[in-house]
Amino acid sequence: METMSKTYRGNQTREISFPLGGIGSGSIGLAGNGRLVDWEIFNSPNKRSFSGFSHIAVKAEADGKLMDARVLQGDYPAPYMGEPIRGGAMHSGYGFGPESNTLAGMAHFRQVEFEGAFPFAKLAFTDERFPGQVNLTAFNPFIPLNDKDSSIPCAMFEVELENPLPHPVTYTVAFTACNPKPTEQIVHAYHFAEGVHSLKLGSAQYAEDDPRFGDITLAVQEETVSYQEFWYRGGWFDNLEMYWRDFAKPGMLTNRNYLPEQPPQRHQDNATLAAHMELAQGERRKVRFVLSWNFPNVINHWNPEPAVQPTAWRNYYAGLFLDSLASAQYALREWERLEVATRDFQTALFSTTVPPVIMEAVSANLSVLKSAACLRLTDGSFYGFEGCIEDVGCCEGSCTHVWNYAYALPFLFPSLERSMRSLDFRYNYREGGSMAFRLMLPVGREPEPFRACVDGQMGGVIKAYRDWKISGDHDWLASHWDVIKQSIEYAWSEENPDGWDADKDGVLEGRQHHTLDMELFGPNAWLSGFYLAALKAGAEMAEHFGEAERAIEYRALFAKGKAWVDEHLFNGSYYTQRLDLSDRRVLEIYDNGESLAGDNAVADYWNEETGEIKYQIGDGCVIDQVIAQWHANLCGLGEIFDPAKTQAALRSLYADNFRSMRDEANAWRLFSLNDEAGLVICTWPEGTQRPAVPLTYASETMTGFEYQAASHMIQEGMIEEGVAIVSAIRDRYDGEKRNPWNEMECGSNYARSMASYSLLLSFSGFEYDLNRGMIGFAPVRAENGKFRTFWSIGSGWGVFEQHSSGAELQVLAGHLTLNVFKLPQLSGIDRCRAVYQGGEQSSVLLEGALIFPNPITIQAGQSLRVTWE
Incomplete structure (x- = not known):
């Protein structure tokens, strides 16, 4: 079997951070040079972060003499002027070179290769001074349908050593972790049970229900082990000096301890756990370490309820494991089973006979589920941000119009996807049939007052239909059927102030909020397509529940709307929007409720200088014009748009929107630069008029949208075109310029990028x-x-x-x-x-x-x- 894994070397490793952690449990990043970065284990993002001197180091000795000792890292990536630090320690940051905790100044390996095939990362370290190549394999279990074992809060590391010399060599693998929450009352404790050696690092300062309460554990299962519960405490750089003195000499570590009442000095406290083994000539051994964490109490720190003391809730893993020691012991005890099951998944996934770049895109974006963009609530329900800012989730609430695109979770962990639907239908429903599109935490909090979103609300109907077919769970669907019906019928409800389909003709004409964060006015295939697909799905569900008249009503509306859209919105090449951009009266009709820019539609959308309505498609060729057909193909809904017109629209999209960015004028966010290529959101081909202020994000290249279009092209037989778009995306995320396991949109680890999983479904015609x-x-x-x-x-x-x-x-x-x-x-x-x-x-x-x-x-x-x- 061809693994299709990709190997990164040299500069191509500089942006890599491979997330290691459970679904909704937080993660730690494994950098391209082997460093541990992005410590996102505290129930929030923490980009570009480090944790003290946390690292792995190796040494070799023979005949009582040290042969070599090195940190298991490659060269630290440039620049070397130092990172700008605002409010950091004096005499650090820009102008002082890399921080000492990068360990860039310690002996390390000359060469490192990073081979990534999610969910496994494998690094190969070589140096002419060190006897033998050292391989590091890291992962966290990722086992479809087994969401419990795929949510363990830990990172698992296997270090492989081989003795190439003609005499025995004693090797040591030492794992150092920093106590990540500097406090008083620091407690580091060694434990031994059932063959597992561990160091648990925590504090006695906080109560167990305090959001700051928590601990981490290092654990190893080896016969010969030594440890230091504490590194030396002192000023200047005494701790690192003393650690390296202790490590880089023959023999085992000698323990050091401090009492909890002894306050730390300048530095955070570190602890080291070391495994020792003697290898004969040609002998090979593997050492397994687990780094686990337990920060069980979560609060809404990103958008707290006004004038209310933040309410903490326990995250899911806190109900599985008492503390980090328990999860570390579980991971080591079950290692063989967990690794085999994860390898079985990886082997099966990468055995798919598609172009390697397709599998790269499919697999890489599964890592979003392991990132800080995802949480699991106390009962295990899944919750997602859109993505991650540096230190907070970006755009809260399992945003329905973004997660519409994310096709990995419903197929790999369908119970988690259904939990998103259940939370949505239970807590986001508003009297009259309107659905909020962001879930507020803690659960039970009032939905946001913002207007309903067409693609989010109708997408929720389509996703419920899909999840029902994936699971075959009648009872689950029955429990939400009343809300699903009202979601559909809100389109023509008198309770809908935006008048989506006020005349009930199967076509949306009103004020339509959407995933590009503003509203469209007037008929357009993009959002009317969502409505048509929801009607068709609703009809089938109504029949299932014996509601024949409702099914007939929905189908009649669908047929009427489909015929109108195909006849009136297709311009001979692609689908457009029917709207007179110079007609201010359109805005006056729907001048109510909030938009992202404010309450007043005229003030928000009317461009007085040009006499135009802003943020519209008009005659443009927009990337999502036939997205409803993509969803329908993936969910088994059949025809939404005329097939020949759908294919023509996709051909126009490829011809008009796929381009190099060298000569583009992009006033929006810059996800592609220079000679990089991408599929832009909206273009106005020759002979059409581009609005003075066009559709939001028109010039951007956002990977989730691009994958959707590429996947749809593949479904319609445009295989080369679809693959070309995917190749352009992955060329941008090449390890040197951007992280291959972290695609961006509104923040990093962006949920919409999981549209790439649909490439697998499209190629296989599943x-x-x-x-x-x-x-x-x-x-x-x-x-x-x-x-x-x-x-x-x-x-x-x-x-x-x-x-x-x-x-x-x-x-x-x-x-x-x-x-x-x-x-x-x-x-x-x-x-x-x-x-x-x-x-x-x-x-x-x-x-x-x-x-x-x-x-x-x-x-x-x-x-x-x-x-x-």
Whole structure:
């Protein structure tokens, strides 16, 4: 199997920070040179942060003499003038060179290679002075459908050593961690239980319900271990001097301790745990360390309730583990099982036969789930920011119009995705059918008063439909059906001050808030498409619940709206907006409620100087014009727009919006520069008029939007064009200019980038409906009839493989109960053979599907084989 992992060297490692941590549990970044950075374990982002002298170091000795000792890091990346620090320690920052805690001044490795294939990072360190190559593998469990083990608050490190010399060598691997919360009453304690050596670092100063309460633990499972509970306390740089003196000599560490009542001096306290082993010539050994954390109390520090003492809640992992010692012991005890399951996922995912750049995009953005952009609430429910600012989540509330694009969570951890729907429908619903699009924390807080958002609200209906099909959970859908209906019908409700579809004709004409943070006025395919897809999904759900009249009503509205949009909004090349930009009366009709710029529509949108309405598409070619069809293809909703017009729109989008940024005039945020290429949000091709103040973010290249369009192109047969767009994105995130595991939009670790997971679904043509017990595959490209892909759905996951005369569906975890198995190759053949558990299964061929009169349940480790002639 080709792993498709990518290796970064030299300058290409400078921006890397690979997040290691659980889903919603925080993370620590592994830098491209091996340093531990971005300590985001305190229930909030913490970009560009470090934690004291935390690091791994190695040494080799023989015959009682030190051969070499080095920090397990490569060269510190330039510049070397020092980082600007505002309010930092005197005599530090710019003009003083790198900080001493970078360990750039200590002996380190000359060469390092960083190989990344999420969820594993592997670094190879070499130096002519050190006997043998040292390999570091780091990960946190990532196991589809197993959200508990994928949420452990820890980072797991495996250091591999091999003795290349003709005589025995004693190697030491030492892991140092800094107590990250400098306080009084510092407590560092060594523990040994069931073969696990650990150092727990905390403080006795805070009560257990205090948001500042917490601890971290270093743990290792080795026979020969030494440790220092505390580094030497002193002034100047005494601590580092004494540590290196203790480490860089033959033998084991001697413990040092201080009492809690002894106050620290200038520096934060560090502790070191070291494993020692003797290797014979050619012998290879691996040492496993776990760094875990426990900061269980969360408060809303980003948007606290006015005049209310912040209410703390316990995060999910606090209900699983008593403290960081418990999670470290669990991770070490279960290491083999956790690593095997995570490797099985990685192997299955990377076995997919797509261009390597596609798999790079699919896998890299899964790391968002491990970032500080995500939280898990006390009951395990999932909550997400849009992204991360340096020290706070950016744009709170599991924002519905952003998370619309994020297709990884619903397929890999469907129960977590459904928890987002449940929170949304329970807490964001407002009397009359309006939905807030940001969930306020703590849960139960009043929804924000901001106006409803079309793509967020209608997207919520589409996502509920999708999640129902992924899970087959009737009861879950039934519990939210009343709110889903009201969400749809709010479009024509008299309670809707924005008059989305006031005349109930299936087309949106009113004031329409959307994911580009302002409002459109008048009919447009982008937002009307969301409405049409929601109507179609709603009709199918209504039928499921026996509401035939409602289903008929929704379908009639859908048909009427679809016909109008296709006839009146397609200009021969792409879909546009129907609006007279010079008509101020449009704004006067809908001059109510808040926008991001204020309350008054005329004041916010009217450009008096040019006599135009601002922030509109007009005749422009916008990136999301047919996004509803993308959603429909992924969710099994069928046709939303005319197929030929959809393909024409995508061809125009590629021709008009995909461009190099060298000669562009971009007044907005700069996500592409110089000769980098990208798919911009909106263009006005030759012969059209660009508004003086155009659609918000018009000139930007935002990866989530780009992945959506590229994925849709692939669905429609424009494979080369889709791959070209993805390649342009990943060229921008090359490790030197930007972090390959952190794509940006409104902040870093941006949720919308998980639209890249849809590339996998588009290439494989994955179909699913667990209500019917159906899955299917229709790959867009199969070389010589061969194709292989990873798949995951509510009850199980595995791989699908086809060749010219057969196919195999393997379940690697969970199970899959099948009534219908759809493959395009089954169309037009008279007979096929289905074999399950060594026996032929009774089945019926019908219109490209294999139907089993008696459902079969494929368990983990089993497969279904189908052959035809």
